[in-house]
Amino acid sequence: MEIKTKTEGDELVISVSGRIDTVTAPEFDAGLKFGDSTRVLLDLENVPYMSSAGLRVLLTAHKTMLGRGGELRISGVQPPVREVLDITGFSDILNLI
Amino acid sequence: MTQRRSLNLKIALSVLAAFLLSMAFTWFVHSRLSERDAYKLIDSTFENVEAEIIDCVNERLVRQCMAVRERLDGETRKDTASLQALAKELNVTEISLADPEGNITHSSVEDYLAAPGKPAFNFVTAGGKAEDMMCLVKGLETEYCQPFRSNTANGAWRKFVGVWIPSGGFVEIGCDGESLRRLSRSTLMDLFGNWRVGGTGGIVVVTETGLVISDYEEPSREGSQWEEPDDTFYWKRKDIEGFRTYVMIPKDAAAVQRDVLVGATAALNGAALVFVALLVGIVISSFVRRQIRVQAAKELEMAKSIQLSALPNVFPPFPGETRFDIWAAMETAKEVGGDFYDFYFTGQDRVLFLVADVSGKGVPAAMFMMRAKTLIKSMAQTGKPLAEVFEEANNALCEGNSSNTFVTVWAGELNTRTGHVSYVNAGHNPPIVRLGGKVEYLKSRPSLVLGAMPGVRYRVQDLQLGPDDAIYLYTDGIVEQPNPSGALFGDDRLLKLLAGTRCTRDKLLSKVIDEVRRHAAGAEQADDCTQLVLRYRGEPESSSFEYKPTMEDLAKATADLDAALARVPMEARCKLMVAADEIFANIVRYSGATEWSMTVEITKHPDGARLVITDDGKPFDPLSHRDPDTTLKAEDRDIGGLGILIVKKTMSPVIYRRRNGKNILSMGNDYGDKNQN
Known part of the structure; x- marks a missing residue:
């Protein structure tokens, strides 16, 4: 798994590559460093699939941003990831763009 | 029908009984009523009669009293003897004259007159009824009549009548019964x-x-002697002014009214009863007819439910089975035939499948079908060769088969490893096979139907199925369905239909039924339509792996699976990877297993993949868990259970079994099957 973080204007952009499952979820969790940003874009274009282990991380991140009055947006969601988000109802919670 | 006739008879009898009873009741009531009415009439007549008699007698006596007064007016001889003579002459019993004070001054009765030491009879001092006479001197009345009564003075019966004397006082006459009779008789x-x-x-x-x-x-x-009326009369007697008066009504006269009433009632009731009887008859016969229809419908329903309930009806019947698939369907006709299909494992790698058609229809056919189905199954499951199964089932079905019912059966036994099919055709329609893409009838010499003759030998024949080959069984209800002009659906049409379609499984079966219906063009379904299709998929490409419950082995399993699924298309592979990850995580984290394993099967025809994951942890059936609420807000979300939900939604079928202390979860996805729902 590879996680790249860069700043574009006032937005923090985090790009993830590789599958997110039980094995890689801790790495994914550790890689999501927001600092004190209130605007974060999570790019999942290179994530082929994600299991419920990844959902936990996404939920935590989402709550963190909500807690500081910020916003977490998610882009580049692939169909297999999208299916998991739809089944679990996460599509309705997360800001998918 | 006998039952119905005796029912009608019973109804007629009870109606007749009710009729007679009601007549008797009417007669009785009217008898009582006519008696009561007769006495009522007698009583009211008496009121008039009494008044008439009293008026008549009074009038007559007043006239007589006036005659006495006339005779005495100016008459000086008023001594007792003279008055007695006058009384006799005028047919009265006694005559008295009273002064304005009520003293009797002259009388034909010596006792009333004053005598030494005894004052004259005084109407005032005598009191009682006598004093009433004083109204004549008070100027209230000019005449006064007392009723005929027992005289208080001497006990003799008298009627006293008085008229006033304008110059003062009054004349009184007294009459006994005889006197009354003589005076009043003529009036x-x-x-x-x-x-x-x-x-x-x-x-x-x-x-x-x-x-x-x-x-x-x-x-x-x-003038002749009277005898009291006998009991042919309703009558009463009353003594009025000394006259015995009878009012009498002959009973038969009173009864005329009753008889007329009863007759009229009888006629009316009779007419009403005939009407009601007709109505009841109509209602009952329509009710009975409906009951008969309902019963017939119930029998049909029963036959249908016997037939249908006996058939396996859950598809796919062997979830997780990757070497073949089997689908069957039956459309029952209105009048139930005795079709059935069946399939079951007869050994580790052997599955028996058959389609059969019992001769005859209705409940008897359904019962025979049950016997045939049960016999074949119980014998086949002992593992005997197919020929022996048929021979024994045939002998059993022949026993006591007095109605000569029989059953045609086409049965095959598939070796799921090799695709080899042994089959017996007991007088059934030839199946259609698809072998290497070529669709044709599987012609073979049929053996005798089951149930016709004991001791028959059944010929077992062979067929080799390769991957993606299929066999289609059916009953004659399909090919013999006529259209309105009588043309049958026919073997050729069925063969062309199957050769020309890419449909498989239930889609194939419903397509055939649709075509048969279209051919029927509204004509009623002639017979049960039963079909079964078995497709051989061949041995899957299989690989197995064993692990310990550690995160390292979990990573290893993920890599192994990724490699095993290398040729599976991306979308299906991702689904399998996600589902597998959920199960792996559960085993490693929560199961308490000491070891676990995974088998990956890559199947063909259609393309598919299946994972069988086994662990020796505590029993855990993911299918029995309730789905989490996926509609909660982010703040209220708990992550638990979402993994299982993902597995259930993306994999089909998912099968859980607990065997030998192990959880066995099988899940897969026939991604190549375009017929999937």
């Missing part, structure tokens, strides 16, 4: 002669000694 005789009571009844007046004065029946009997 009384005419009084009631024409009175009729209750049609032919009437009034009889006799004297107190029983001499007839007036007899409505025989006026000529006047």
